Amino acid sequence: MGAPIAIDDPADPRVAAFRDIRERDLVGRQGRFVVEGTVVLRMLAAAHGKGRFRAETILVLENRLAGLADILSDFPDDVPIYVASAAVIDAIAGFNMHRGVLAIGVRPEAGFDAQALIAGLPERALVLAGCGISNHDNAGSLFRNAAAFGADAVMLDATSCDPLYRKALRVSVGSVLAVPYVREGDMLDLLGRLDAAGFAVWGLSPRGEVEIGDIPVSPRMALVMGTEGEGLPPAVMSRFRTARIAQRPQLDSLNVAMAAGLALYRIAQLQGKI
Amino acid sequence: MGAPIAIDDPADPRVAAFRDIRERDLVGRQGRFVVEGTVVLRMLAAAHGKGRFRAETILVLENRLAGLADILSDFPDDVPIYVASAAVIDAIAGFNMHRGVLAIGVRPEAGFDAQALIAGLPERALVLAGCGISNHDNAGSLFRNAAAFGADAVMLDATSCDPLYRKALRVSVGSVLAVPYVREGDMLDLLGRLDAAGFAVWGLSPRGEVEIGDIPVSPRMALVMGTEGEGLPPAVMSRFRTARIAQRPQLDSLNVAMAAGLALYRIAQLQGKI
Numbered sequence: 001m002g003a004p005i006a007i008d009d010p011a012d013p014r015v016a017a018f019r020d021i022r023e024r025d026l027v028g029r030q031g032r033f034v035v036e037g038t039v040v041l042r043m044l045a046a047a048h049g050k051g052r053f054r055a056e057t058i059l060v061l062e063n064r065l066a067g068l069a070d071i072l073s074d075f076p077d078d079v080p081i082y083v084a085s086a087a088v089i090d091a092i093a094g095f096n097m098h099r100g101v102l103a104i105g106v107r108p109e110a111g112f113d114a115q116a117l118i119a120g121l122p123e124r125a126l127v128l129a130g131c132g133i134s135n136h137d138n139a140g141s142l143f144r145n146a147a148a149f150g151a152d153a154v155m156l157d158a159t160s161c162d163p164l165y166r167k168a169l170r171v172s173v174g175s176v177l178a179v180p181y182v183r184e185g186d187m188l189d190l191l192g193r194l195d196a197a198g199f200a201v202w203g204l205s206p207r208g209e210v211e212i213g214d215i216p217v218s219p220r221m222a223l224v225m226g227t228e229g230e231g232l233p234p235a236v237m238s239r240f241r242t243a244r245i246a247q248r249p250q251l252d253s254l255n256v257a258m259a260a261g262l263a264l265y266r267i268a269q270l271q272g273k274i
Numbered sequence: 275m276g277a278p279i280a281i282d283d284p285a286d287p288r289v290a291a292f293r294d295i296r297e298r299d300l301v302g303r304q305g306r307f308v309v310e311g312t313v314v315l316r317m318l319a320a321a322h323g324k325g326r327f328r329a330e331t332i333l334v335l336e337n338r339l340a341g342l343a344d345i346l347s348d349f350p351d352d353v354p355i356y357v358a359s360a361a362v363i364d365a366i367a368g369f370n371m372h373r374g375v376l377a378i379g380v381r382p383e384a385g386f387d388a389q390a391l392i393a394g395l396p397e398r399a400l401v402l403a404g405c406g407i408s409n410h411d412n413a414g415s416l417f418r419n420a421a422a423f424g425a426d427a428v429m430l431d432a433t434s435c436d437p438l439y440r441k442a443l444r445v446s447v448g449s450v451l452a453v454p455y456v457r458e459g460d461m462l463d464l465l466g467r468l469d470a471a472g473f474a475v476w477g478l479s480p481r482g483e484v485e486i487g488d489i490p491v492s493p494r495m496a497l498v499m500g501t502e503g504e505g506l507p508p509a510v511m512s513r514f515r516t517a518r519i520a521q522r523p524q525l526d527s528l529n530v531a532m533a534a535g536l537a538l539y540r541i542a543q544l545q546g547k548i
Contacts, residue, residue, distance in 0.1 A: 039526060137411070141529065148521040148528055173526045213543075245539070246548040247422040252313060252447045254422055255415065258535045261528070265519070265536055269487075274520040 001073045007084040010091035017104045020094040033164040035103035043174025045074035055079045056104040064100035114182045118197050124219045125152045131187040132227030133160040140171025141257030147175035149264040150273035154181040194222045201240040203232045206253045208244030212263050217270035225260050275347045281358040284365035291378045294368040307438040309377035317448025319348035329353045330378040338374035388456045392471050398493045399426045405461040406501030407434040414445025415531030421449035423538035424547035428455040468496045475514040477506045480527045482518030486537050491544035
């Protein structure tokens with residue numbers, strides 16, 4: 001952990017990365033992402049040094065510095081830790097930053113590609129795949145559930161939203177930094193690769209053939225969630241086996257993250273992961 | 275359904291209830307709530323006339339009027355339906371109202387009280403109770419899950435947030451208007467009443483004694499969720515039986531709505547509700 005550096009001027013160029021963070025986040029900054037709060041910071045600390053994500057800068061509310069010492073000490077000396085008063089931080093960030101800590105993270109220059117990710121999975125593996133997941137809350141919740149139930153990887157197609165977007169990362173309680181993932185390509189192609197690697201692929205849909213409690217266990221299983229609203233594309237529904245979750249009739253189907261959680265819990269139990 | 279009334283002036287007093295709806299919602303307007311979008315409007319139409327909730331006013335985007343005819347026709351003639359262009363509606367509501375329809379609902383003057391709600395429950399019943407549920411997303415998701423898995427009622431203590439708040443209602447996909455609920459009093463008192471009415475009360479907690487798959491079935495069951503972060507109060511944990519949901523260690527516990535959904539699904543299956 002480097003020595004904390006006091007910032008008194010909101011215009012200080014050393015904290016330029018945090019300026020008006022809410023607005024700029026909407027545009028995205030090449031290769032960077034925003035970390036808010038202690039829970040996600042702890043996940044960034046765990047990820048830093050493992051080679052995939054790293055911390056670039058940390059900005060701490062002065063009265064939270066002591067309380068955060070155990071997390072901050074996990075970062076190496078070359079990650080600058082800036083400290084400022086609430087008034088200065090609010091002026092920098094452009095909103096009331098009650099969470100007490102912000103950080104800028106850096107994405108890996110070369111992310112996992114799907115083939116490399118699949119090649120690295122263990123013999124007994126559980127993968128969560130998402131097709132057209134466009135809502136950041138749902139994307140974050142999918143990662144949170146994937147982590148909770150021991151999924152080994154998340155695979156999103158190119159039409160899904162960025163899980164490192166500020167809100168998605170926060171809702172994931174930082175799990176996006178912990179569960180290996182890709183976001184690329186076409187879902188049928190991704191699922192074809194999983195199939196070729198011995199995965200039993202199951203699409204989840206209100207029109208699924210099998211109740212989730214009756215899914216047979218396989219050493220390698222992949223669960224595919226469709227976009228909110230429209231659900232899984234017909235091409236996925238027709239090529240792979242499908243499962244459903246019993247619910248009361250004549251209601252909107254379950255939220256996608258909720259449905260994924262129910263199915264992951266069931267499969268994780270079958271596979272002995274939880 | 276009454277004849278639609280065109281509104282050309284954003285300052286028209288007939289649509290005053292919709293003015294700057296986002297800002298005013300934060301303060302709350304006595305006895306009223308805001309409905310956004312067709313899914314929730316459909317639930318309001320179903321609730322209207324059943325004596326609990328009713329619609330006061332509806333405001334429709336002019337190019338959506340034809341598409342909404344089937345829902346609007348479910349409202350009686352004395353509910354005024356105002357129609358306006360996107361520019362006029364945005365000027366009234368103070369934001370881009372892409373959902374195409376807004377309505378003002380009215381709460382019942384006398385809500386259910388807990389005793390009356392419990393007295394009206396069937397012999398085979400499932401109740402979801404929430405203690406200190408302070409996040410509107412979570413409150414909405416709890417109702418959505420309660421409806422999906424056939425819960426007969428939701429009971430919130432007085433420290434929980436208002437599930438008719440705009441965002442909670444939207445996240446619930448309108449289920450707040452469909453599942454009978456109370457929000458009052460102290461959780462131990464509410465649970466004592468359920469216990470006295472023959473309910474097997476189960477608190478859900480990461481420190482619960484029994485895995486949810488091992489909860490024995492009872493004709494009347496109540497599931498209690500604690501506040502985000504702190505979980506259930508010790509007084510609830512010590513007085514009632516408790517259940518847990520297996521997950522990977524050393525992670526944040528599951529989101530409260532996710533945990534409730536997993537337990538409701540299991541209990542609803544045991545009770546034959548789904």
